[in-house]
Amino acid sequence: MFARLSRRAAAVPVALALAGLSGCGPGGPGTAPAPAAGSGGSAKEVTVFAAASLTGTFTALGRDFEAAHPGTEVRFNFGSSATLAQQIVQGAPVDVFAAASPATMKAVTDAGLAGASTTFARNKLQIAVPAANPAGVDELKDLAGPEVKVALCAEQVPCGAAAAKALAAAGLAVRPVTLEQDVKATLTKVELGEVDAALVYRTDVIAAAGKVRGITFPEADQAINDYPIATLAKAPAGAAAKRFVDLVLSPQGKDILAKAGFETP
């Protein structure tokens, strides 16, 4: 059986290599736009693309929305805002886009796919350290220590851009060991104890519920992230999309966001 397999296996790795190349390979979470909206003619489906840092709050808001509008289903695609913006520009059928930075929202509005966006939340960075804090990190400048292993987000994604801004404001040169693809991956490295510290959002530290410790630092005020939300011009769900955005902006929505650690305007 194996002798035969070995001959057939010749074609496998080439296909695998190409799958890796095309970016939809093994490790590309969220690269495939999952929802196929408008199926079966039921417009009772709202597809929301939202930043990874909104996973907890938007899932809760989606449940509230479904409870308030029986028969309507909210489907989410959470991921890095930059990836989501690319997917929307490439034609993913989306009703609502909630991004973690104005820059990623701009990619969608510049393409003429959405009108004006509204800022619905703000997020601040914190230093996340493992619960035991093995490197004894107390403030931002400790991250520049030679023995301290630091994980940051890549500058191409919003949390990385914010981290770069905060470090520049503090005049610090930090040499991270890794530049992660999104904020959740960065936090995971702290949770597993592979790094001594990372710069992530306050909301992520709260969501990690005790597995990591968050340390506030003053320079975070100079790198506050605005979260804009917009309905897409060609939203398949039409008015329902607008109603979901209204819920996010309502006092009820603000309450859920504030409990998760966001600041609301």
Next chain:
Amino acid sequence: MSSSSERPAPATRREVSGRPPWVLVVPALLGLAFLVLPPAGLLVRAPWPTLPGRLAEPHVLEALRLSLVTATAATAGCLLLGVPLAWLLARVSFPGRRLVRALVTVPLVLPPVVGGVALLLVLGRRGLAGQWLEASFGITLPFTTAGVVVAEAFVAMPFLVISVEGALRAADQRYEEAAATLGASRWTVFRRVTLPMVMPGVVAGAVLCWARALGEFGATITFAGNFPGTTRTMPLAVYLALETEPEAAIVLSLVLLAVSVVILAGLRDRWVSAP
């Protein structure tokens, strides 16, 4: 390597006459199109005017160099461990051999990201073996180039083992028996008879292993992280570029595609189709 020219032409080369049946030809052509069209799409969408300038950027060359170095190192490691493993599975009978054979293929079916997490839990700073490595030798693998090699080897080694084991089982064991009867030790038989006989299978396996290591993404980004110069290989650079600059991602993909096609095409006719 030059022994390829001495290999006798396979006896099955005689072609059966008659028109190839459409039941086979149509799916074959569809299959070919399915494999060839997506990479061709890269060529169509490539930003040709800016291509030379983008290629000359230092970070592209850095990622390419890192990819080639780590894939080659991973293949070397796989050869060192994988060939003896394949021999063990093909030539030594021991209880539980079928189970071991199945276990060897686990990294093939495991999603690479899961492989990366598993590596972290064992070889990470707080991992079972990782803790000991750091305490005894001061070695930490995550976030190092060595970590990339480990991740790639983990994912790619089954390709080598399966290929070599297949070759070993297909090889005529009477030569080995004859050598043993003439007084050769088992090690001598392996070195002087078995290994030369299955060399095409070993090279084919090594090529597959190298190609898989070159394209490795999930285990690498999970276990070794993503930092330019030390752990950001081409696939990682492609994924990151996709975030903001899809055109740059296409260029990087083309480079990786060109390198792998040149190397695979150069070796395939000589080795991969060999028994």
